[in-house]
Amino acid sequence: xxxxxxxxxxxxxxxxxxxxxxxxxxxxxxxxxxxxxxxxxxxxxxxxxxxxxxxxxxxxxxxxxxxxxxxxxxxxxxxxxxxxxxxxxxxxxxxxxxxxxxxxxxxxxxxxxxxxxxxxxxxxxxxxxxxxxxxxxxxxxxxxxxxxxxxxxxxxxxxxxxxxxxxxxxxxxxxxxxxxxxxxxxxxxxxxxxxxxxxxxxxxxxxxxxxxxxxxxxxxxxxxxxxxxxxxxxxxxxxxxxxxxxxxxxxxxxxxxxxxxxxxxxxxxxxxxxxxxxxxxxxxxxxxxxxxxxxxxxxxxxxxxxxxxxxxxxxxxxxxxxxxxxxxxxxxxxxxxxxxxxxxxxxxxxxxxxxxxxxxxxxxxxxxxxxxxxxxxxxxxxxxxxxxxxxxxxxxx
Ligand code: PMP
Ligand code: GLU
Numbered sequence: 401x402x403x404x405x406x407x408x409x410x411x412x413x414x415x416x417x418x419x420x421x422x423x424x425x426x427x428x429x430x431x432x433x434x435x436x437x438x439x440x441x442x443x444x445x446x447x448x449x450x451x452x453x454x455x456x457x458x459x460x461x462x463x464x465x466x467x468x469x470x471x472x473x474x475x476x477x478x479x480x481x482x483x484x485x486x487x488x489x490x491x492x493x494x495x496x497x498x499x500x501x502x503x504x505x506x507x508x509x510x511x512x513x514x515x516x517x518x519x520x521x522x523x524x525x526x527x528x529x530x531x532x533x534x535x536x537x538x539x540x541x542x543x544x545x546x547x548x549x550x551x552x553x554x555x556x557x558x559x560x561x562x563x564x565x566x567x568x569x570x571x572x573x574x575x576x577x578x579x580x581x582x583x584x585x586x587x588x589x590x591x592x593x594x595x596x597x598x599x600x601x602x603x604x605x606x607x608x609x610x611x612x613x614x615x616x617x618x619x620x621x622x623x624x625x626x627x628x629x630x631x632x633x634x635x636x637x638x639x640x641x642x643x644x645x646x647x648x649x650x651x652x653x654x655x656x657x658x659x660x661x662x663x664x665x666x667x668x669x670x671x672x673x674x675x676x677x678x679x680x681x682x683x684x685x686x687x688x689x690x691x692x693x694x695x696x697x698x699x700x701x702x703x704x705x706x707x708x709x710x711x712x713x714x715x716x717x718x719x720x721x722x723x724x725x726x727x728x729x730x731x732x733x734x735x736x737x738x739x740x741x742x743x744x745x746x747x748x749x750x751x752x753x754x755x756x757x758x759x760x761x762x763x764x765x766x767x768x769x770x771x772x773x774x775x776x777x778x779x780x781x782x783x784x785x786x787x788x789x790x791x792x793x794x795x796x797x
Pocket of ligand 2 (some may be wrong): 438527
C-alpha cells in the first residue's frame, strides 16, 4: 500500500533526467545511441580544478561544512560578481548549494507561499514549474513567440501581473531555447518590476559564460530593483563540473539568511572537496571557459546548418547556452508503418527508438510544438545524429 503525499503526487519527474536515463538504458543494452538529451558539457573538468578537489581530500577537508558554504568560496563568488558582472554582493549575501537546482529550490521555498503567483516565461526549464508547485505557488506561464526568438515581451509580463504576483523567473541565456535577453530588454522588464514593489526577480544565469553575442547582461545591474533580485548561478556549465554539484546565489541578505536556515535543516551544507574545487575554478585561469565557449559556437553553427537541411523544421538561431529548440509540428499527424506521431513526446520516442538519438520533448518546457536538442557533444556526433534524424524524419509520411 502506498500513501504518497499530495505534494509528491502532483510532482512530475524531470523530463531531462528521464530522457537521459532512457538513453543510458539503451546504451547499456549495447545500442549505439547518441545522447543529445541532457544538458551537460562533454568536456572533462579542467585538471587544475580536479587537483584542488583531490588536494582537499588529502588535506582532510572532510568535516561538516558551514551551512552557507566555506567562507573562501563565498568570497570567491563575491569577487566573481564584482569582476565579471560589476555587482556588489558581500560574502554574507552568498549561499553555496548542491548545484544551481538546489539553489533555485531554496529560493523558491523561501519566497513563495501558498497561492502566490510566479510568472514563468515559456519555453521554461523543466524544473521551474515543479518547484513552484512544491512551494504551493501558482505558475503563471506566458509563452514567448518563435518570431521573437521565444523571448517574452514586457507587455506580456505586465498583462499578467496581479496583486498576488510574487516573482518572475527569468533565464538568460535560456534553457531550452538559447535565447539571450539584451540589456535594453532587461531594462524594460526592470521598469515593470520597479512599478510593482511586491514583486521579486529570480534570474537563472547558469549559462552566463556560454554566450555568443558578447558580454553577459544581468537584470541585477538595475539599481532600482537590485534589492528584489536573486541571482542563481553555479560552476556546472562554465567549468564542466556538472557532477560536482556546486551552485550558488547572490541575494538580498534576508533571502540569503532564509536559504541558509533551510539548508541547515535539509542539507547541512554542500560537499567539502567540491567546494574547494569550485574556489579554484572561480579564482583560477579562465581560459577553459573561453575555449569551451568557442567550441560551443562552432557546434552551434554546425547543428544549425545541418538542421536547415531537414525539411519542415523551423529553428531560431540560439545566442547562448548549448541547445537548439526546433519547431517540429510539421511532422505531427505523419506516420511510418508502426507509429503515428501526434506530439513532440511521440517524436522524441520515435527518434530514440528508430534513429537512436536522445532528445527532449518540448511539452516538458511548456512548448509542445518543439523538441530540445543539446549540442554539447562532439562535431562528429552532431553530424551523425543529424544525419540519423534526417533519415528517420524522411520515413514519416
Ligand atoms: N538552471 C538551468 C537553466 C539549467 O539548465 C540547469 C541544468 N543543470 C540548472 C539550473 C541546474 O544546474 P546544476 O547542475 O548546477 O544543478
Ligand atoms: N539542466 C540540464 C538539462 O536541462 C541537466 C538536467 C537537469 O538538471 O535537469 O538537461
